Amino acid sequence: MSLIAMNPSELARKVIQKEPLFILDVRNEDAFRDWKVEGENIQYLNVPYFDLLDGVEEIVDQLPKHQPILVVCAKEGSSILVGEMLSEEGFNASYLAGGMKAWSEHLELIKVADLREGGELYQFVRLGKGCLSYMVLSGNEAAIIDATRMTDVYVTFAKEKGVSISHVFDTHLHADHISGGRMIAEETGATYWFPPKDAEDVTFNYKPIEDNTHLQVGASRIDIQSLETPGHTIGSMSFIIDEVYLLTGDILFIDSIGRPDLAGKAEDWVGDLRHSLYKTYQALSPDLIVMPAHFMIIDELNDDGSVAEKLGVLMERNHGLNVDDEREFRSMVTDHLPPQPNAYREIRETNLGKKSPSLEDQREMEIGPNRCAVR
Structure with missing residues (x-):
């Protein structure tokens, strides 16, 4: 059999549609344990590439005979070599094009809702990193919230929809991924909005997001109404769109809550x-339908791949919203935190x-899972 490439978009659809998939991950064991392609019906075998240099004969009994096998590595090179070995042995093998680095960067576009007066709300799901960003379309305008550094995806989609990007927001100073908000604003001439309490050391111009700011985007209004929501950062903001959708940034997730320690101020910010x-x-x-800036685990995705749930449901089910004792809450968010994000400083x-790393350095800085939540 000949070896074929599976691109990240194809893999994303398989994950969202919960298709059965067998993955042979040939990265080192520590990299695999830390971060892998997540999916409800995915089976895994992790065998480092260097253990397969002499061939795949020793693992053939651990591989499915009548099921496609996706070989995954960091950048794709090793997975091609192993995939070719599997093909020579008669397996139906493919490799992940671009490897885990490409998987980390893929954005899956999902339409969430039709808004009032003909507007639309889209969610960009970064399955390999757990990041969520948003675009509001209304009339001939668009607003983007919490964009990733893959700015071409947003700009291209806006052009396809025939709208101009007029406003770009960051709900807070991100620490787990590089924001594309400022870059999109510079490229398109849009206004870049940023929380002033997070902007104490910024080196660029921005328009401050403040309590009770009301902004019209085409026919839909983005309301930032009395929703200063500090705690993950001191300046964190939440947005309400069309009085229906609550964008919570990194304060409230579907299955957890935001961590307060990434600026080294957990004890100071836990009360906030x-x-x-x-x-x-x-x-x-x-x-209100909660739409966060991240998801923690693949189970948080809805059947269509979106990440959203009613606030009332989260008030009942999210453990972080149901800790009555304040001392217990303080302990939960300060004493038992997961590892901090890779290169978060x-x-x-x-x-x-303050820094302008190269594209390759940016990719390396972001490698790994999302770690913005209290677990």
Whole structure:
């Protein structure tokens, strides 16, 4: 059999549609344990490439005979070599084009809703990194929230829809991935909005997002209404779109809550985090649909691949919203945190405009899973 390439878009559809898939991951064991392609019906075998240099004969009994096998490595080179060996042995093998680096960068576009007066809301799902970003289309305008550094995806989609990007927002100073908001604004002439309390050390111009700001985008209004929601960062903001959709940034996720320690101020910010979750959000309509800036695990995806749930449902099911004892809450978000994101200090400095790493350095800085949540 001949070896074929599977691109990240094809893999994304298989993950979202929960198709059975067998993955032979030939990265080192520590890299595999830290981060892999997640999927409900995926089976895995991890055998480092260097253990297969002499051939795949020793693992053929561990591989499915009548099921396609996807070989995965960091950049694709090793997976091609192993995939060719498997093909020579008669297996139906493919390799992930671009490897895990390409998987980390893929954005899956999902239409979430039709808004009032003909507007549309789209979610960009970064399956390999857990990042979520948004585009509001209305009339001939578009607004983007929490864009990743893969800016061409947003700009190209706006052109395809025949709209101009007029506003770009970041809900907070990101620490796990490099924001594309400022770059999109510079390329398109859009206004770049940023929380002023997170902007103390920025080196660029921005328009401050403030409480009770109301912004019209075409026929749909993005309301930033009394929703300063500090805790993950001191400046974190939440947005309400069309009085229906609540964009919570990295404060509230579907299955967890934001961590307060990525600026080294967990003890200082834990009170802000609790107030945002237990006061600000509790005062909102339970029918608002929460749409966060990240997801933690693949199970948080809905059947269509989107990540969204009603606030009232999260108030009942999300453990982070149901810790009555304040001391227990403080312990939960300060004493038992997961490892910090890869290169988070460098990412913060890049998003502040203090560093300008090369594209390859940016890719390396972002490698690994999302770690913005309390687990």
